[in-house]
Structure formats: C-alpha cells, structure tokens
Amino acid sequence: MQTLILAAGQGTRMRPLTEQRPKPMLPVAGQPLVAHTATAAIDAGASRLVLVVGYEAEAVRSFFGSEFKDVPVDYAVQDQQRGTADAVRAGATKLDNKPFAVLNGDNLYDGESLAKLFDRGPSVGSYQVASPSAYGVLDIEDRQVTSVIEKPDTPPSNVINTGAYVFPAAAQGWLDVDSSERGELEVTDVLNRACEETAVTAVPLNRWLDVGRPWELLEANEWKLEECRRQINGEVHADAELRGPVIVESGATVDAGVVIEGPARLQAGATVGPNAYVRGATLLGPETTVGHSVEVKNSVLMEGATVGHLSYVGDSILGRDVNFGAGTTVANLRHDEAPITCPVKGELVSTGRRKFGVVCGDAVKTGINTSLNAGVVLPGGATTAPNETILKSAANRR
C-alpha cells in the first residue's frame, strides 16, 4: 500500500517546542515522532512512503533520506500549510494511480491495527473515546461510515476519526475541497466525498494517540518507552542501580550512587550522576546531563539539556540546550490535585493530568534556586534570575 504521511504542519499548539523544528521530529523514546508513524505503516505493509513536508522540511528529509527500514521514501512539498486536504493534494502528485493510505505524521498508531485498515479497502481508523465532541466524530451504520462531523455538540457516536485512511485510487480526483469554517482545506471533506461515492468501513484501532500539545508528547514517550526492553551498552558504575527496562546507549555514562527506574532511555553522550535519581518514562536525549543529587521523573530532556545539580524535574519537557541552574525545582502537582492547566496559543487549557510540570523552549536558562510552577511554559531563550519564582507563563519573557 502506497502511504502518504502528512508532516508539513506548523505545530502551533506545540510551541515553543516547534519554534525550531517540525512537530513530527520531536523526540519520542529516542526517535522522531514520525519515525514511529512510519514504522507502524511499514509493519502494516506500506510498500512506499510519501512524506508531505513543508514547515522545517529539511529536518524530516535529512532523517529519512531515500529509504526507511528498506522501504523507499519520496517527498512532496506543501508550500503553504492550507490544510490536510491540501497536503494530500501535494502528496498525490507522487502517487501511482492505485489505492493509497493517508496517516498523520504526528499521530502514534499500532501497526497491528493499521494492517487491518490497509487490508480493508476504503476505510478509516476509528477510536472510542468518552467525550467525542472535541474530535471529528464518525456516523456509522452497520460498520459503514456515512459521514464525519467535526466537533459536534451532539455527537452521533463516541467513535472518532484517527486521521488514518485508505482511499480508492479515484479519490485522487476528489481533493479539490472547499475551505472549511476554520478556513482550512480538510481531508475529512475528502472522506465525506468517499462516503458518498463508495462503502467506507470503520476499522477500530487498538491504540492511538494524537500528539498535538506538549503533554501529549509526554504521553507519546510513556507509550513508546513502555515498549522498550532493557539494553545496557554504555558505561554503568558498579555502585549504580538500574531497575527494569532501562536503555543505556553506547556512549552514555551512569555514575556512582545513581538509581534509574525504567522505563528510561539514555541516549549516546548522556551522563547521569553521581547520586542522581531518574524514574518513570524518562528520555535523556543525546549529550544531556543529569548531575549530582538531581531527580528527574517522567520527563523528556532534548539534546544537550543540562540539569547539573540539586534540582527536581517532574513531568516536564526541556528543549535543546536548556540549562537549569543549581536548585531549580519544578512543581508538578496542585494542592487541590485538580488537573494542571497549560497555555496553548495564549489560552489556558486543561492538560487532564494531575501531574504536569513545565515546558521549556530551546536554550532556556534558569538562575539558581528558580522555582517553576506546574504548567509554566517558557519560550526559547528565556532566562530567570537567581531565586526567581515563576508562577505563571509569560509569553514574551526572554
């Protein structure tokens, strides 16, 4: 099955993490997010991948090259991000006149479910949720989809669209859709046309995750780190203790007195300790430092991030080359245990998580003893003074 993977979007809800890189290239368990999407597609039987790129396209191209896991990779450029139907239209220029699959390059799918989708003919991957109104909801009769309705007040079912489709070859002629209410050209309108022209089956996916906002990047890492198996190739001091599924890549170092509770992955050049505690679905990217008496829990540290001494980082995402001064502490729980809120495009949104820390854009630097409240987002390059307490995000803080 020739497969289009949409990876051209600007990822505005994921800012500041997407200020310098496309969302599909954000790290998930040591690989770019879109590499997991591509792997699921290949596991499901993709014969060729066409990646639709646009925003920060070069990062995607240089990761994949012309082949990924023995499957040929082609690229189509979407110059302006006018919507998912427009992205499919850009990608269709590289397709053969045969049925094709479409996947979102910022979604995690399980390969086993995708295989059922790919085998089914015209189909859409579906997923049951408790509150469907925030999604595209599928109207289904006898497993056939009759339409998809965007964010309905009264949803016709609790089954939603996962952005995974198999379209017949004829759909390559159905891509000129009208602009939607939010001013985008939407692939869901292509799906609605497909439902009018042919039988489209809803294929339930076992597991699926849309990674649109920072806390969903933590969820993606939780999922994919859970799947990792213990592998120790780096240098681990005899007085360190690694519990459970921990990956220490060649070139990573674990010093004396360190305890690491898996799932966790330490990429090449990461150094931990002495006397540090790393636990719960943590990714320490290449060349990261977790120093003396630091605790890191359920967090993602991107390449070159440093938490040198006496700090606590919980349920947080630290961008490239972030540097936490000694004694920086992150709050990740409210006294009332209510879900943590976090700003997304200037508006506070519930993360739905009882535990959530902070999001730091690339090269953020904190002064010693900085205290960061739960849900704070610091833009790339922001600095804090020694002893500063940041209770709320300041969008323009530099």
Ligand code: TTP
């Ligand atoms: P979205 O998540 O809707 O858009 P986005 O990635 O730009 O993020 P945000 O809304 O935060 O700005 O996109 C779904 C998928 O489609 C995603 O993989 C990106 C891709 N896409 C394109 O390739 N081109 C586009 O014009 C758009 C809007 C999305």
